[in-house]
Amino acid sequence: MLARRYVYVFIGLVILLVFVAFFGVPLLWLLLAPTKTDSQLAHESPFAFGSLTTFANTFHKVINYQGQLMLTWLKNSAIYSFGGTALALLAAIPAGYGLALTQFIGRRALLAITLVVMILPSTALVLPLFLEASEVHLVGSVWSVILPFAFFPFGVYLAYIYFSSTIPKDLLAAARIDGAGEWGVFRYVALPLARPIVGLVAFFAFVADWTNYYLPFVMTYTNTEYPVSIGLQILIGSAPIFSPGTPGSAASEIFRPDLAMATLIAILPIVIIFLFAQRTLVKGMLAGATKG
Amino acid sequence: MPGTTAVPPVRYPPVEGLRVEGRRRDRPPAGSSPVAGYLFVAFYVALLLCIGVAPAVYAIALALSTPGGVGFGHFVQTFNFFEFAPAFEHVFEFEGIWLASQTFFVVLLALLVHTLKRRVSSAFRFIFYLPGAMAGSASAIVWLFMFTPNTSPWAFILHGLGYQVLPNTVSPGNLPMIFAIMAFFTGAGGWIVIMYGALNNIPDELIEAAQIDGSSPLQTALRIKLPLIRKWVVYMLVLSFAAGSQLFVEPQILAVATNGEVPPQWSPNQLAYYLAFQQDNFNNAAAVSVDLLVIGLLVAVLLVWRGKLFSVD
Known part of the structure; x- marks a missing residue:
């Protein structure tokens, strides 16, 4: 009986470690690749460490590539993501509050529609959005990316769950009896209590916006407008190893370690957010479950 | 959520939350x-x-x-394109592989992680979740290297399969599998965290009672824990199906990286993009988009409707 138990534990551990390798090895590889030169990358062990000097050189090469294009892309990603997230919060937090704690005709219908559009993958709306944006000549403007990012029904739903489960209705009633107006109740009673949900919605919105690819892919046209998610694709397109026939001199060519470095730079903001937000994150993902 | 990749790192609220709508009887204040x-x-x-x-x-x-x-002229016209049927077949094949493996492994890993001490399990959960940071083009690039035999840490597997260069790995028959691996890599961790949370919500007394009755850990997992997280598994399946049908970024990156070896109309969303931008035919592009929209909407309405049914049990 005891022996059988150990066999279970052993098998379980092996499975877990296999998946630690599956999820962890690509990340480890990505950290190590820029420490090597292109030929080292192709000929040495995938887990060999090159040198920090090579890492620094690769970093500078990627940053300075074509007049610091990488910095432009990062800046664009920041503008789209911060802009989109800020507007998403402005829309979602009051909407969640309104849906949870006020009364109006159509409230339940709006809630049901919110659930439907939340489940509908936003990718499904990208091309229709492009068709609409080109009709109103918004394509190429930052708003063509930021406004769709501002529409974040998942955030509305999270805020709704939060307000309806954590804010005691008596508290709001008391404030009203004390003479607070509707705005006052929201601003001075509900909002101060809503800090966790603001952080949570901001987290999900920002990560989704930063990693988004398809929407800016159809809405932006030039290197000066691309976010970094598309910049990475531009770099692949200029890497002779993947796109033979790409013209370019050795100095301007993109090699494999450069691609790895660019990828690392592109994901760094999200990794940092993950590290700091881990606790909140887990709580947030279980928003519905932890209630009640 | 505006994550337009097939597998956004954003996770969805649990089915539990959907019950609120159906159960809510008390009026707002x-x-x-x-x-x-x-x-x-x-x-x-x-x-x-x-x-x-x-x-x-x-x-x-x-x-x-x-x-x-x-x-319905544009629908008929696009339906008859020679790329149309293959694009949907590709995506459904990808979904079959991805959904089956994701369901199995996410549940398995969540059950395993749930047997560990909380501190240890949080390290595992973090490692599983971290690739979510690479959703989109970043993960496609990293896996490009993982599938290139002379740069890959998995070279021994690729060589074992007889692949010497990238074009061998990304042969047409392998693509659904390849995209399934990419999708699993960035998406599974979030679901494992969610399933883990669901398992934590099972009352301890229930598990203890089963153990006292002589249930083995395996029996407890299969007969007690699994049925109690079934809803979440359904929820994951439905949401992943909807997201997967929209596959775009991964085949797009591979099309660029393989110089057209992967056709630029591999998935339906790519086909819609191709019709709009390469053929300048917005009507046909709209028709394919509407096909995709209908799939997404059907799934969403079904889940919300079912979500209400859930509150009855």
């Missing part, structure tokens, strides 16, 4: 004025109309407007 309610939701409703409803309606209108008036 009296005394709040209806006008205030409208004002609070106004900005969101404006966005919902402009970003959610208007483009969908416009796409439908474009798809239905033919030179001869309103009709």
Whole structure:
């Protein structure tokens, strides 16, 4: 009986470690690749460490590539993501509050529609959005990316769950009896209590916006407008190893370690957010479950 | 959520949350004025109309407007394109592999992680979740290297399969599998965290009672824990199916990286993009978009409707 138990534990551990390798090895590889030169990358062990000097050189090469294009892309990603997230919060937090704690005709219908559009993958709306944006000549403007990012029904739903489960209705009633107006109740009673949900919605919105690819892919046209998610694709397109026939001199060519470095730079903001937000994150993902 | 990759790192609220809608009997507090309610939701409703409803309606209108008036001409025309059927077949094959493996492994890993001490399990959960940071083009690039035999840490597997160069790995028959691996890599961790949370919500007394009755850990996992997280598994399946049908970024990156070896109309969304941008045929592009929109909407409505049914049990 005891022996059988150990066999279970052993098998379980092996499975877990296999998946630690599956999820962890690509990340480890990505950290190590820029420490090597292109030929080292192709000929040495995938887990060999090159040198920090090579890492620094690769970093500078990627940053300075074509007049610091990488910095432009990062800046664009920041503008789209911060802009989109800020507007998403402005829309979602009051909407969640309104849906949870006020009364109006159509409230339940709006809630049901919110659930439907939340489940509908936003990718499904990208091309229709492009068709609409080109009709109103918004394509190429930052708003063509930021406004769709501002529409974040998942955030509305999270805020709704939060307000309806954590804010005691008596508290709001008391404030009203004390003479607070509707705005006052929201601003001075509900909002101060809503800090966790603001952080949570901001987290999900920002990560989704930063990693988004398809929407800016159809809405932006030039290197000066691309976010970094598309910049990475531009770099692949200029890497002779993947796109033979790409013209370019050795100095301007993109090699494999450069691609790895660019990828690392592109994901760094999200990794940092993950590290700091881990606790909140887990709580947030279980928003519905932890209630009640 | 605006994560337009097939597998956004954003996770969805659990089915549990959906029950609120169906179960809610108590009215919102009296005394709040209806006008205030409208004002609070106004900005969101404006966005919902402009970003959610208007483009969908416009796409439908474009798809239905033919030179001869309103009709299904563009739907018929796109349906008869030689790329149309293969694009949907590709995506459904990808979904089959991805959904089956994701369901199995996410549940398995969540059950395993749940047997560990909390501190240890949090390290595992973090490692599983971290690749979510690479959703989109970043993960496609990293896996490009993982699938290139002379740079891959998995070279021994690739060589074992007889692959010497990248084009061997990304041969047409392998693509659904390859995209399934990429999708699993960035998406599974979030679901494992969710399933783990669901398992934590099972009352300890229930597990202890089973153990006292002589249930082995395996029996407890299969007979007690699994049925109790079944809803979440259904939820994961449905949401992943909807997201997977929209596959775009991964085949797109591979098309660029393999110089056209992977065709640029591999998935339906790519086909719609191709029709709009390479053929400048917005009506046909709209028709394919509407096909995809209908799939997404059907799934969403089904889940919300089922979500209400869930509250009955």
